[in-house]
Amino acid sequence: MTPFGARVRALRAARGMTLNELAARLTVSPAYLSALEHGRRGRPQPGLVMQVCGALDLIWDEAETLKALAAVSAPRVTLNTGGLSPLATELANRLAARLSHLDDDTLAALLETVRDAPDRPR
Numbered sequence: 371m372t373p374f375g376a377r378v379r380a381l382r383a384a385r386g387m388t389l390n391e392l393a394a395r396l397t398v399s400p401a402y403l404s405a406l407e408h409g410r411r412g413r414p415q416p417g418l419v420m421q422v423c424g425a426l427d428l429i430w431d432e433a434e435t436l437k438a439l440a441a442v443s444a445p446r447v448t449l450n451t452g453g454l455s456p457l458a459t460e461l462a463n464r465l466a467a468r469l470s471h472l473d474d475d476t477l478a479a480l481l482e483t484v485r486d487a488p489d490r491p492r
Contacts, residue, residue, distance in 0.1 A: 372443035374414060375407035377436055381426050395425040409445040416440075 382392050393400040405411040419440045423433040451459040
């Protein structure tokens, strides 16, 4: 499941809305919406994200949060480490190989480290 999908599902549940009801409001199939929630579809397009915000009647800060989650919800990610240090390449490869074996606490610690890293020009 993607961060976007998990949030949409939680918002839907909080509003007592079924998957079929939200799909009808968005004029998409329930199968598509389910696949989007579960991360079996690519990152949602901005227009669909805005439709979801409207269908769920989100206030602006909730909508901004959902848009930000959509931006980090590509279920298939490709990393290009060309031109980076050997450490970056090793990290990317080891992470790809071990990601499914990491528990939530470890993932949260890694995510916090990456979120807190300063932006540096290449």
